[in-house]
Amino acid sequence: MDLNERTIKEKSIYKGKIIDLTIHDVKLPNGKESKREIVTHPGAVAVIPVTTEGKVILVNQFRKPLEKVIAEIPAGKLEKGEDPLLCAKRELEEETGMLAENWTNVGSFYTSPGFADEIIHLYLADGLTEGKENLDEDEFVERFEVTLDEAERLIETQHIHDAKTVYAIQYLRLQQLKNR
Amino acid sequence: MDLNERTIKEKSIYKGKIIDLTIHDVKLPNGKESKREIVTHPGAVAVIPVTTEGKVILVNQFRKPLEKVIAEIPAGKLEKGEDPLLCAKRELEEETGMLAENWTNVGSFYTSPGFADEIIHLYLADGLTEGKENLDEDEFVERFEVTLDEAERLIETQHIHDAKTVYAIQYLRLQQLKNR
DSSP: OOOOOEEEEEEEEEEOSSOEEEEEEEEOTTSOEEEEEEEEOOOEEEEEEBOTTSOEEEEEEEETTTTEEEEEOOEEEOOTTOOHHHHHHHHHHHHHOEEEEEEEEEEEEESOTTTBOOEEEEEEEEEEEEOOOOOOTTOOEEEEEEOHHHHHHHHHTTSSOBHHHHHHHHHHHHHHHHTO | OOOOOEEEEEEEEEEOSSOEEEEEEEEOTTSOEEEEEEEEOOOEEEEEEBOTTSOEEEEEEEETTTTEEEEEOOEEEOOTTOOHHHHHHHHHHHHHOEEEEEEEEEEEEESOTTTBOOEEEEEEEEEEEEOOOOOOTTOOEEEEEEOHHHHHHHHHTTSSOBHHHHHHHHHHHHHHHHTO
16 A cells, blocks of 8 residues: 655745745545644754763753653754764763763664654763763753663652653663673 | 743744743843743653464554654543543544553653653553554554564564553563563
């Protein structure tokens, strides 16, 4: 079956600082028409920074859509045309003040393919040393570090509660069991 | 440090079928002002359906924001006030035509906390039997099943490429290693 939905007409609703919103009138596989609400986003990177003691560096950050502070792995948006690995190195230093010697690409994923094109490129970073923190002017975060056991408890209490971070913690636990 | 960002003024940009968009003028922790673009979403459920042979049921679905077909675990939006578990049972049957005897809550996560409040509640479902498929009128999916090894190869080739599904496959692999 051809599952494609062809755009008949599109209308820009909003062009913003981070996201744009466009409505597409589409032709469905059965010939009928429907509307798709599409958020476009520049894409992002996220970094799993692991210390020599096996602890994970997290940042507490207020998230306005949730109206609360949650703990996440360091992350940030791609600049236009920016290489994801260079962006990851920049974001790690900006948000945590740390540099990493070793970088491993652990894949990518779309966060909400039903309504948004945001993709996150994920990296593991170790061999950490102190650089200098340098946050964006509208960015406020608090760095801390936890063991893998502590991170899993933070998932249970929902202080860690976003897709990339629960994925990252599960990734580290899986690697640990594989290498056992 | 108080990381909260207080809303000074908010402006509704769009109220849609699935998402709304609102712009908040906020007061930052340092007293300065900034804007936050916020997508609100009703929330969703996703189901990891596992057969008695240990295979995972996936659905191929065209995702307009990505302009391509990807394979995902069955998922769907919450109706207003709907219980997530009931929604999960409904979505599994609608998208795959299957019923499940055993349901386990495996947690929840926000998909894109920087700009959206979408949360996904995730369930493991086994003891599968055939019910009847009953898709929404604007929904077209193709069901298939894969082993865990095959699913991991689909992640490598990026036919599986969304957060909930890569998380789900990693979850199954982790459970398998824990129970070994």
